[in-house]
Amino acid sequence: MIEVRDVTKRFGTTVALNSVSFRLDQGEILGFLGPNGAGKSTAMKIITTFLAPDEGTVTVDGVDVLEQPLAVRGRIGYLPESVPLYVDMNVQEYLEFVGRARGLEGARLKTRFDWCVQACGLVTELKRPINELSKGFRQRTGLAQALIHDPDILILDEPTSGLDPLQILGIRDLIRSLASQKSIIFSTHILQEVPPVTDRVIIINEGRIVADGKIAELTRQAFGADSQFERDLEAAAAALARGHAAEAVAMQKARLALEDTFIALTKQGGRGKGVGLHA
Numbered sequence: 385m386i387e388v389r390d391v392t393k394r395f396g397t398t399v400a401l402n403s404v405s406f407r408l409d410q411g412e413i414l415g416f417l418g419p420n421g422a423g424k425s426t427a428m429k430i431i432t433t434f435l436a437p438d439e440g441t442v443t444v445d446g447v448d449v450l451e452q453p454l455a456v457r458g459r460i461g462y463l464p465e466s467v468p469l470y471v472d473m474n475v476q477e478y479l480e481f482v483g484r485a486r487g488l489e490g491a492r493l494k495t496r497f498d499w500c501v502q503a504c505g506l507v508t509e510l511k512r513p514i515n516e517l518s519k520g521f522r523q524r525t526g527l528a529q530a531l532i533h534d535p536d537i538l539i540l541d542e543p544t545s546g547l548d549p550l551q552i553l554g555i556r557d558l559i560r561s562l563a564s565q566k567s568i569i570f571s572t573h574i575l576q577e578v579p580p581v582t583d584r585v586i587i588i589n590e591g592r593i594v595a596d597g598k599i600a601e602l603t604r605q606a607f608g609a610d611s612q613f614e615r616d617l618e619a620a621a622a623a624l625a626r627g628h629a630a631e632a633v634a635m636q637k638a639r640l641a642l643e644d645t646f647i648a649l650t651k652q653g654g655r656g657k658g659v660g661l662h663a
C-alpha cells in the first residue's frame with residue numbers, strides 16, 4: 385500500500401530524514417512517534433507529495449509520488465500540521481468547496497458532507513466563518529476535509545492536537561472505526577493515545593527510524609522479557625485480575641511500556657532535547 389524506501393531529505397545542513405524505509409499494508413494503522421524535530425511531518429509531507437525526497441522512493445498503491453503526484457493525492461486524505469483553511473468561508477462552504485475540488489458533486493457530495501460533519505462533530509459550527517473557529521473546531525474541520533473524498537489512506541499529522549479530552553476520545557473511536565476499510569498513519573506526541581488505537585508503532589529520532597514493530601515486541605527488545613519493569617506489572621495485573629480491573633491494568637501496562645520504550649530509544653540526543661516529550 386505505502387512503501388518508503390531509503391528516503392533522505394535535507395534542509396541545508398539539517399538531515400530531516402536519513403535513509404528512512406518502512407511499509408504500511410492495507411488495513412494497518414501505524415502510530416508515528418518521535419520528539420520535536422524528529423522528521424515525522426517531513427515524512428508525511430513526502431508521502432502526500434507536498435515535498436520531494438532528495439534520495440529514495442515512495443510508492444502509494446504502486447504509484448510513485450514523484451511520477452504521478454495527482455494520482456497519489458486522490459488516494460490520500462491528509463491532515464497537515466497547519467491546515468490551510470480558507471478563513472473567509474464558513475465551515476459548510478469550505479467543506480463543499482474542497483469536496484468539489486476533489487471531484488464530488490450532487491448526492492455523493494451531500495452524503496459525504498453529512499457523514500464528515502457528523503463524524504467530526506461539526507454540526508453546530510456549519511455557518512460559522514472559519515476565522516472565528518476555536519482551535520479544536522479548526523482541527524475538526526481539517527479532519528473533515530481529509531475525509532471528504534473517502535480516501536483509502538489517511539495521513540494524519542497530530543490529529544488530536546488542540547482537542548478537548550472528550551473529542552480526543554471521539555477522534556480515537558473514529559480512527560478505530562475507519563480502520564477496517566482504510567490504512568492510516570497518525571503522528572502524536574501523546575504516547576497514551578497509541579495503544580488504544582493500534583499496536584504498531586514507528587519511533588523516529590533525528591531523522592532515523594529507531595524502532596518499527598508491535599509495542600510489545602519493542603518493549604521486549606528495549607528491556608528484555610524478564611525485566612523488573614515487566615515483573616512489577618505482571619504482579620500488579622495478577623493481583624487485580626478481576627473483570628474490568630484486569631483490562632485497565634493491561635492498558636496501563638501498554639501505556640507505560642510504550643512510554644519507557646520511547647524514552648529509552650530517543651534519549652541519546654534529539655533535536656528537541658529534554659523538552660516536551662510528554663506534552
Ligand SMILES: Nc1ncnc2c1ncn2[C@@H]1O[C@H](COP(=O)(O)OP(=O)(O)OP(=O)(O)O)[C@@H](O)[C@H]1O
Nearest residue numbers: 395398400418419420421422423424425426427655
Ligand atoms: N521547510 C523547512 N526548512 C528548513 N528546515 C526544516 C523545514 N521543515 C523541517 N525542517 C527541519 O527538519 C527537521 C524535521 O522536522 P519535522 O517538522 O519533520 O519534525 P517533526 O518530527 O514533525 O517535529 P514536531 O514534533 O515538532 O512536529 C527539523 O530539524 C526541522 O527544523
Ligand SMILES: [Mg+2]
Nearest residue numbers: 424425426465
Ligand atoms: Mg511535526
